[in-house]
Every structure is written in C-alpha cells, then in structure tokens.
Amino acid sequence: MSDENGPDTGKPAKKAAGAELVLPVAGLIFTIYYFTTIIDVPWTAQVSAFFVGTILIGLIIALIIRTVIQVRRGEASLSLAPLIAPRDYVPKRLALLGLTLSYVFFIEWGGFTITTFLFLLCSMLLLSGGKKKGLILTISLILSVGGYFLFIVVFNTRFPKGPVETMLHGVF
Amino acid sequence: MEIDWGLFAELFGRTFTFWWVILPAILLGLIVGAIPGFSAANTIIILLPLTLAMEPEIGLIFMVALYASSRMGAGIPAILVNIPGTAGAAATPLDGYPMTKQGRAQQALAISFVSSVFGGLLTTILALLAMPWLSQVAYHLHSVEMIVIMLFGISLIATIAAKDTLKGLIAGFFGLMIGYIGADVVYETPRGTFGFLELYDKVPLIPALVGLFAVSEAFAVIEGESILTKRGMEAMQKAGWAETWEGVRLAVSRWWHIIWTSIIGLVIGVVPGAGAAIASFVAYQQSKTFSKTPEKYGTGHLDGLVAPESANNGVTSGTLIPLLVIGVPGGATAAIMAVVLQYHGVTVGPDLFDSQPELAYGAFTAMAVTYAIMILTVLPLARYMSRITVVSTTYMAPIIISFTLVGAFVPRAYVFDMYLALAFGVIGYVARKTGYHVAAILIGVILGPLLENYFLRALRISQGDVMVIFSSNLGDVMWVMLIVSLFVPMYLDRRRKRQAEQAVPTTTDC
Amino acid sequence: MSDFENDFSRRLFLKGASATAGAGALSMLPIQAAFAAAFPEQNIQIFVPTRAGGGADRNMRAFTSVWKNYLKTNFEAGFYPGAAGRVGYETYMGKAKADCYNLIFGNMGPEVLNWVVKKPTFDLNRFLYIAQVDQDPGIVFVSKKNKKLKNIDDIVKEGKKRTLNVGVSRLAHPASLGVVALGRHTGAKFNLVPLSGGRNTRAGVATGEMDFGALPSGSVVRKQKQFDIVAVFDKENPLPNRMKKAVVVNDHFGMKLPPLYAGARAFGIKREAIEKHPDRYKVLTDTLQKVYTDPAYKKAVKKTKAPWKYIRYGSPADCEKYVKYITDIGAEYKSLLTGKS
CATH class of the missing domain: 3.40.190.10 (Periplasmic binding protein-like II)
Incomplete structure (x- = not known):
C-alpha cells in the first residue's frame, strides 16, 4: 500500500538510496535536454527555465553528494529495492502496465466501448488471479456499456469510434 | 452601484421555483465535476444546443447551478480515491485522502460538502454586498502582484517538503521544469517538447493530474486488498449515519476557518484568469501557516480539508464579479456563460444591473439557492458514496485507470494525452515508491507556467527591467507578507520543537 | 448536435467496411448510401484548428447549417486547437484522406502569419483555401x-x-x-x-x-x-x-x-484532393457559393451576433492573393515577431 502521496517503503536496515536517485537522475537528464532546446532562442524563453533548472541541478547535486556520504558511512546502499518492492507483485504490475499500454494503443482502432470492456476484463482477471470470472465479466460489461452511454451518447465526446459505436450510431 | 434588496429577495424566492432546473443541474454538475477531464465549462459547451434553447433566465440558473455543483463534485473522488476531478481540487486529497484511508471517508465528504456549501454561500452573499469594492481588485492585481500570489502557492512546495526538504524541493522544481515545457508566451518559442506539437501549449493539466495522482495510485494499490488501512476497514464496516453528522459538526466547529479561507478564494476568483487551483493551494498554505498544529497537515487534518474546499467554492462566486462589473469573465466557465447570454441578446457587463437586473442579481441568487438545495440533497449521499472505498482493489485499480485515461482524453480529444497521462503515472509511481511528494510535482506543473506568464508579462511591460517586480506599492506589501508567511512558521516550529524537547523526546512532523 | 459530432474514425471504419462489404459480420452495419454514385455519399468532416465554442465555431456552424441543404449531407466538426493551429493542420488535417470529404476551416490571418514566423513541418502548398467566408x-x-x-x-x-x-x-x-x-x-x-x-x-x-x-x-x-x-x-x-x-x-x-484582416476565415482542402477528384471539388465549390446569397445564411449569421457586413465570399484566387500578402508582410516584420535579428 502506498502512503497518501508519499512513500511507503518498508525500511530496510540500510536506506536504499539508489532508488531515491531515479527521479533526480531523470530530472537531471530532462533539464539538460531542456537547456539544449533553449540555447538559441530569445531571452524571454530562457530566463525562467535557466533560473529554475539551475536550482534543480544544484539540488540534485546536493542529493547525490548526500547519498555518497551516506553510502560511505554505511548508512545507505545503492539498492533499487523500494522501486520494485514487494517483489511478488512485479509480474502483475508489469502485466497491468502492458495491458494499459495496449488499451491506449488499441482504442484508436477498436473504439471506446469494446477496448474498455476488454481492458477491464483482462486487468481484473489478472488482478484476481482468474477468480470470480462471472462477476468480473458483469462489471466490465456494465461499466463499458455505461461508459458508452455517458461519454458517447450523453456527452458526445470525440472518442475514437469502433465497431460498437458505429453499429449503435443510428440507434442513439 | 446601488443594490436593490427588494428585488433581490423577490428573486431569491422566485429562483426556488426553478428547483426543477436546479436539481438536474446539480446532479449533472456532481457527475461532470467528479470525472477528471470534464468540467462545467466543457459541459456547457457540449450542452450548448440545450442551453441556447432555454429562456435566458432558466439558462443562466442552469449554468450557475452546474458550475457551483461541479466544483463540489470535483472534491468527491479527490477524497475517496485520491483523484482530484479538476485542478481546483488538487489540494483536496492532501488531507482528504488520508482521512479516507483511516476509514473516515464519510466524515471527510461531509466536511467537504459543508465547507463547500458554506464557503460558497457566504462568498456569494459577500460578493453581492461588496461588489463595488471587490470589482476594484482586478484593477489593482496586475502582473506584478500576481507573481507574488503565484509564489504564495508555490511556497506550498517548501511546506509539503518538511520531512525531507531536499527531496521535497527536488520534486517541486522538477514539476516547475515540466511546467515550462511548451512555447513561451512572448515569442512562442517551443521548448523541451520532445518534438511533439501536442506539447506546444504547455503540459495539459488533466493528464498530468490524473497521471500523477490516479494512475500511479492504481499501480500502487494493487499490493493490498483495499485502499483502506486495516483499522480503516474496520471503521468503515461500523460507520453509520453518525459519521455524517460528526463530519457536519466538525466542519461547523471550524466556521471561522471556512470564512477566511473562502474569502481567499473570493478575492483570487475576482482576478481574471487566476482560477481555483491557485486559490486552493494558497488557502491550504495559509491555513497551515497560521495553524497551531501545522505538523498534522497531510495526515488527515480537518483544516487541511476545509481550506481548499472553502476556497475553491469562493472562487466560483468571485469569477462572476469581473463578468458582471467590468464585462470581463474571471474564468473559462464565466466566459462561456457570457457567450450563451450573448446569444440571447444579453450583453453581460455593468449595465446589466440597470437593463436586466433580474439576470444580474439572478446569477447570484441562483448560486445561493443552488448551494442551499445542494446541502440538503447531497449531504445524505455521503454515506453511500463513501462505500466505494471498501471495493476491492482488484476492481478499483482497473476502473480508476480506464476512467481517468478517458478523462485525460476528453479536454483536447488527443489520444496523445492518454499516453501522456500514462507517462505521468510512471513518474508518479516512481515518486511514491521512493519518497517524493506527487503533490509537490503537481504544484510545479500547474503553477510554474502561470508564474512564468505573469513574470514575462511584467518584464515585457517594463521592457526588460527585472526590478519591475518591486515596482508597485501593493506588490511590495504582498512581498513582505510572503516573506513573513514563509519565515514565521519556521520560527514557530523551531520554538515548538524546543519546547517539546524540554518535555518529551523529539517527534517527527509530517 | 448530431450534425457536428466528431466521428471521423467511424467514417474511416465505414470506408473500410464498404471495401470489405462481403464480410458477413459487417453487413449489418448501416452503410448509408455507401453505393450511391453521387458526391457526397457520406458526411463531410471539418477540421477546425481552434477551440470549440469560439468565433470560428459559431461562424462555421452558421455556414454549414445552410451549406448542408445544398450538399445534402451533414457536416461533422472536430476542433483541434494547439500550437497556434498547427495541431489541426499538421496532425489531423495532414493525416486525413485527400478525397474531398475532409476540409479545414482556418483563418488566413493569424494562422498564415504563424507559418512565416515558425516554418511548418509540412509544405504549405499542400493546402489550398477554396472559399473565404468572412473578413x-x-x-x-x-x-x-x-x-x-x-x-x-x-x-x-x-x-x-x-x-x-x-x-x-x-x-x-x-x-x-x-x-x-x-x-x-x-x-x-x-x-x-x-x-x-x-x-x-x-x-x-x-x-x-x-x-x-x-x-x-x-x-x-x-x-x-x-x-x-x-x-x-x-x-x-x-x-x-x-x-x-x-x-x-x-x-x-x-x-x-x-x-x-485579423480574421479571414476560409475553408481549405488538400490540393491532392482536387487533382484526384475534380468532379467532387466542383460540387463543393458550386454549392458553397449558393450559401452566401441564401437568406437563411444571413439569418444564421445574425443569430451569432457577428456583423453581416463581415461576411464576404473570396474565390480561391482571392484567398491565394491574401495568403501571399500576409506572408510578405510577415517576412518584413519577422525579426520583431521572433525576437531574433
């Protein structure tokens, strides 16, 4: 379980500082990339980003120094454990991520209703470990059909439309 | 501008007879408010054929009721599942969601409803009373002053970062950098867009919001059976009507808090273009600054929930003022209302009080009546709404992912935005797992571009003189207030710790 | 609202469906007039590179509410604001088929000026404005x-x-x-x-x-x-x-x-569509010209509160002239607009 907006890593004896560096390193790479896009532009486009970006780089360097000191003192390790803990859930989580990516990828072709139905069905079955098939089927069906009425019929959103929407277009 | 109280009272009674318009509008507003991506503004656009067909008076009542209730609706998922329905509710989960996890969802909802309604009702009346003065606010809060107001909101990053200042600041500044993606406001030079045209107009808020909060949450919660803690689950099993009443009692006991935080919302709402997000962050920050128990913020503290909810409803009343007094809408929803009225031949502006007072006052009475009806109809629902939290994560996580991705798509209808929400989901997940505050990142993403816009505008006006930020008397007073509100809590905190050390061993704050 | 719903993908699917009409599962789809010979045999999609609910929206609605009577088909509008219109032009209209069923409703003023300041990734000559609507x-x-x-x-x-x-x-x-x-x-x-x-x-x-x-x-x-x-x-x-x-x-x-002209709205089309389907293009231009003189159009415009005096037909040649003029003046002031000397 995650904490409300913050961390919730089971604390090992040594602080896993490696994981803590993932976001700052990503931030550092992004900031450097950002800087490369504003080298040759009017100063108005540079001023805020250079100001904030320089502070961010400074903060990240400070964190890296802090981590190095902690590792040297033996208070922390460069482990990435919190990122993947608990390990038992890694396959499930990766599978859910894969399903989510496929959902977004296929919605352009399959349309909202059927893609949502399949996503809900597959991901709930994944999380339940294949149990309660009937209930999951019912929930997926109700939500995707309900979603169709709410988003497409009532709110007329410009969702990609697939076979279901096309078929029902004349009806609603 | 003389206020015609007789007419006002008559209109008040008359508005109640339109309950048949207000009730469906409230219901619709709650729904669209609760689904990220939908808002009162885009719902009114979607329903244009309907609103245009209505009589102007009924159309206005419908739109105002929808607007006010959508604001309240946005707080519901923020509290129950950590997903703010709109950017204006982004500060609500900070304390609302911890309450939910403790099994106090019903209480939290009741607190949110009461704060929203009383905050909204009070500011509606205040707006009417103080209209001539409040309308002056927009004449004085220019770019320079807005820079300071933005900094009030952004300083919340430092407040949130209390536990590990360095990591908190990294999260906030990373958010600011992400917020600077897109074209600058002066020469429209694209920056850091990875070549995506879809990012030229800055990072869209809803995908960032649902990604950081909801998608990451969904990936995190699958480890447990429910989003509730074990004790929370037990509390939820036992919860009855008493919980709702307890919530009402708690909220009412904080009446003074509701008053002053909703006034923050009202004043910020009056400034064209400022909006609910900044108001709720500023209210939260101020609430914590002047609190006797700042260390409890973020753990499910009553005041931390009351402040943003009162403030964002205060904004709703505030945005009507510039619309009616100077003819310039305070926000997107108000702008669309003006378009609809225009269609009926009603030009919204200062003359409306003379030409069609029933519409000018009607906007405020409709809002007041909506709030009155809302408290009666929505409060009893808190108990049933809160049951959603006991649903197993097996069902909850996929539903959250699917419906929030839908929400990410809706505002711009780009499938790109769904991928973007997923990318923010990954950032949010890494942040949660490694001890960075997603709210700090989000504050940066939301307020960063606003701050930059005002800053560049001020610089453009001064033709490049940076000292322009200290060029206004009001602005200078606000700078002093900002510095005071940043340093006083530090001083008080240190004093409290010293006192605590003398009594008991050090306690960790949040 | 139904006239304006954006179901671009649905139509693409329909096209696919008509190609594979033999497939039994698809034969139940309502392929309205899929085999009719006359153009248009399906709805016309309009890409608007600005926000829904704005001036372009009102303007386009008024025009198409009358045009549809002459064309005997419905219009479906999709609003794609972003990057000063570039998302609408490049990402959406750019990908649309060159079949005269896809039009863009753009603004030859600020949008074209924008191309001068920031060179677009596509060839400007791929599009042709076929009728100016207002100025x-x-x-x-x-x-x-x-x-x-x-x-x-x-x-x-x-x-x-x-x-x-x-x-x-x-x-x-x-x-x-x-x-x-x-x-x-x-x-x-x-x-x-x-x-x-x-x-x-x-x-x-x-x-x-x-x-x-x-x-x-x-x-x-x-x-x-x-x-x-x-x-x-x-x-x-x-x-x-x-x-x-x-x-x-x-x-x-x-x-x-x-x-x-800060506003010079016009319908645009891909040149490729005109070359491939000159007959369809003729139907489009013949019918749209009738709209300007139709009293129903005047009524629709008055309803949007836009001044009727601003409604003005501009031929493709007029449009081209205006685009060239805006391009030239943009080039003259380029340094001022980009902050670079």
Missing part, C-alpha cells in the same frame, strides 16, 4: 475608463512622450503588425505585450494594465459599453454605426497599409 479588420481600442487616451490622436501624442503598452492577442497577428506599422510611421513608441487570446487582451485593457489594445474588431465591437474602438486597419470603416470613433488609419495618417 474582420484589425482595430485599436481603449477602455472607456481611460481618462487620458480617448482617441487615436491621444494615443499617438502620448506615444511620442512615453512608451505605451499595447495589449495584443499574440505578436504574430495582423492587428499587432498594424500597431507596429503605425508606430513606425508616426514615431510613437508602442510596446506590444502578448496576452494570449482576445479575452485576456480585453481584460488587460479593461483593468488598466495596458494603455490600449489591438484585436480583430469582432472581438471588441460587441463590448461597446466597456471599450471604444478608435482606429481600424481597413480601406474604410466597415461598421460606421457601431464604431463611431474609429478612424481609418490609412486616411487619417496618410499611410499606405494594405488592409490587415
């Missing part, structure tokens, strides 16, 4: 509350004493260029402050942060209680009754500026 001149306006600046002469006089801040929607905008040209001609100092959109610009002028503003007239003319329009960049004052204080910049200052 809305750029204007200069002041707040009625402004005690010092009451007319254009006050503005120029004051501008010679100190630099005046001018609220504009964006720098790359015909109205903004008008102000710059006026400053160069008179020697008055004007500092353009881009405020991102008409609403913010009006707010900036109304609250007194800006000394005056420059926008398309349509965005200000309806707010006569708050603002005075004091100058217009056109050959003549198109609405003398509604813009009483407005002088024609060219006449008043002896300038030779060509008209700066």
